[in-house]
Amino acid sequence: MSKTGKIPMLDLSVEIEALWDEINAAVQRVLRSGQFIMGPEVEGFEREAAEYLGVRHAVGVNSGTDALVIALRALGIGSGDEVIVPSFTFFATAEAVSLVGATPVFADIDPRTYNVAPERIEERITSRTRAILPVHLFGQAVQMDRIRAIARDNRLVVVEDVAQAFGGEYRGRKLGSIGDAGAFSFFPSKNLGAYGDGGLIATDDDDVAEQARMLRTHGAKKKYHNETIGYNSRLDALQAAILRVKLAHIDEWNEGRRAAARRYGEMLADVSGVETPYEASHIRHVYHQYTVRVRDGGRDAVRERLAEAGVGTMVYYPVPVHLLPVYAASGYELPATEAASGEVLSLPIWPQMARTVQEQVVDSLREALK
Numbered sequence: 001m002s003k004t005g006k007i008p009m010l011d012l013s014v015e016i017e018a019l020w021d022e023i024n025a026a027v028q029r030v031l032r033s034g035q036f037i038m039g040p041e042v043e044g045f046e047r048e049a050a051e052y053l054g055v056r057h058a059v060g061v062n063s064g065t066d067a068l069v070i071a072l073r074a075l076g077i078g079s080g081d082e083v084i085v086p087s088f089t090f091f092a093t094a095e096a097v098s099l100v101g102a103t104p105v106f107a108d109i110d111p112r113t114y115n116v117a118p119e120r121i122e123e124r125i126t127s128r129t130r131a132i133l134p135v136h137l138f139g140q141a142v143q144m145d146r147i148r149a150i151a152r153d154n155r156l157v158v159v160e161d162v163a164q165a166f167g168g169e170y171r172g173r174k175l176g177s178i179g180d181a182g183a184f185s186f187f188p189s190k191n192l193g194a195y196g197d198g199g200l201i202a203t204d205d206d207d208v209a210e211q212a213r214m215l216r217t218h219g220a221k222k223k224y225h226n227e228t229i230g231y232n233s234r235l236d237a238l239q240a241a242i243l244r245v246k247l248a249h250i251d252e253w254n255e256g257r258r259a260a261a262r263r264y265g266e267m268l269a270d271v272s273g274v275e276t277p278y279e280a281s282h283i284r285h286v287y288h289q290y291t292v293r294v295r296d297g298g299r300d301a302v303r304e305r306l307a308e309a310g311v312g313t314m315v316y317y318p319v320p321v322h323l324l325p326v327y328a329a330s331g332y333e334l335p336a337t338e339a340a341s342g343e344v345l346s347l348p349i350w351p352q353m354a355r356t357v358q359e360q361v362v363d364s365l366r367e368a369l370k
C-alpha cells in the first residue's frame with residue numbers, strides 16, 4: 001500500500017528504491033561520457049536485448065509507436081497496402097499503420113484472451129493485404145502458430161506488437177522474435193519501462209534491421225548521405241543505460257507479476273460476478289495487466305465503488321479503436337471487441353505486490369459487487 005493509504009494501479013517506487021544506486025551510477029556514466037545520442041550504451045543495450053530475446057538484431061528507437069512505424073516501413077509496407085490489426089488495443093497499433101500510408105483493417109478478438117482471433121484475421125484478407133499486426137495484449141501471447149500459417153499461405157508479413165509483453169513467451173520462444181519483426185515500447189509503465197520514452201525493433205532479418213537503422217537516423221546509413229525520408233527516432237543514451245540496469249531484472253519482475261496473478265486467481269475463485277483471465281498452457285503470460293470481466297452491465301458502478309474505497313483500476317480500453325473518430329466512418333462491427341470494452345476491468349498489479357494488498361483489493365471488489 002502507498003503512503004496515502006490508497007492502492008495505485010502500478011507502484012514503481014519499490015523498483016526505483018531497490019535499484020537507486022545502480023540507476024544513479026548508470027546515469028552518471030552517461031553524463032560523464034558526454035555521449036548522449038547513440039554510442040556504447042545504446043549499442044550495449046541493443047546487444048543485450050537481442051541476446052535476451054534470441055534475435056539477430058535489436059534496433060533501439062524513440063518509442064513503441066516509432067518501433068511499429070519503422071518496422072512496417074522497413075518491411076516495405078506503405079500506401080495502398082492493408083494491414084490487419086485488432087481494434088481491442090491501444091490506438092498506436094492502428095495509428096502506426098495509418099502513419100505509413102497503409103490502411104488498418106480491423107479484426108475481432110477471441111473473447112477469452114482478448115487477443116485478435118486467427119479466424120477473424122482470415123476473413124479480412126483481400127488482394128491488398130500485405131501484413132498482419134497482432135498485439136500480445138495485457139502480456140498474453142496471440143496464437144502465433146495460426147497467425148504464421150495464415151501469413152505463409154497468403155504471403156503476408158507479420159509484425160508483432162510486443163509493447164505489453166516484454167519477456168512473454170509462446171511455445172518457449174520469446175514474443176517479438178517469432179514474426180518478421182517485433183515492436184517493443186519502454187513507456188515507463190510497461191513491463192520493461194524506461195524513465196521516459198523508448199522503443200525497440202527486434203528482427204532476424206538482416207535487411208529489415210539495416211532498413212530500420214537507416215530509417216531511425218533520417219534515412220541515412222552514412223551521415224550526410226541520406227537516401228530516403230526517415231525519422232529522428234533514436235533510443236536516448238540515458239534511457240538505454242537505465243534499461244540495461246532494468247533488463248537484468250525483467251525475468252524476476254515478470255515472475256513477480258505471474259505470482260501476483262496466481263494469488264488473484266485463488267482469491268477470486270469464490271467471488272461470483274467476475275471472470276478471471278484465461279491463460280493457455282503453452283504460453284508464458286507476463287500480466288502487464290490483470291484484467292477481469294464484470295458481466296451484466298455492472299462494470300462502471302463497480303469501478304466507481306472501488307475508487308471510493310481507494311482502489312485504483314483502469315479500463316483498457318473503453319472505446320475500441322474502430323469506433324474512435326478517425327476510424328469510425330469505416331463502419332466496422334466487431335461484437336466481441338465491443339462487448340469486452342464494456343466489461344473489462346484491470347486491477348492493480350506490479351511485480352512486488354504484497355498478498356495483503358491484493359487481499360484488500362479483493363475485499364473491496366467483493367463489497368463493490370454487492
Ligand SMILES: *Cc1c(COP(=O)(O)O)cnc(C)c1O
Pocket residue numbers: 063064065066089090092093135161163164184185186187197198199
Ligand atoms: C504502449 C503501446 C504502444 C505504444 O508505445 P509508446 O512507447 O507509448 O509509443 C503501442 N501498442 C500497444 C499495444 C501499447 O500498449
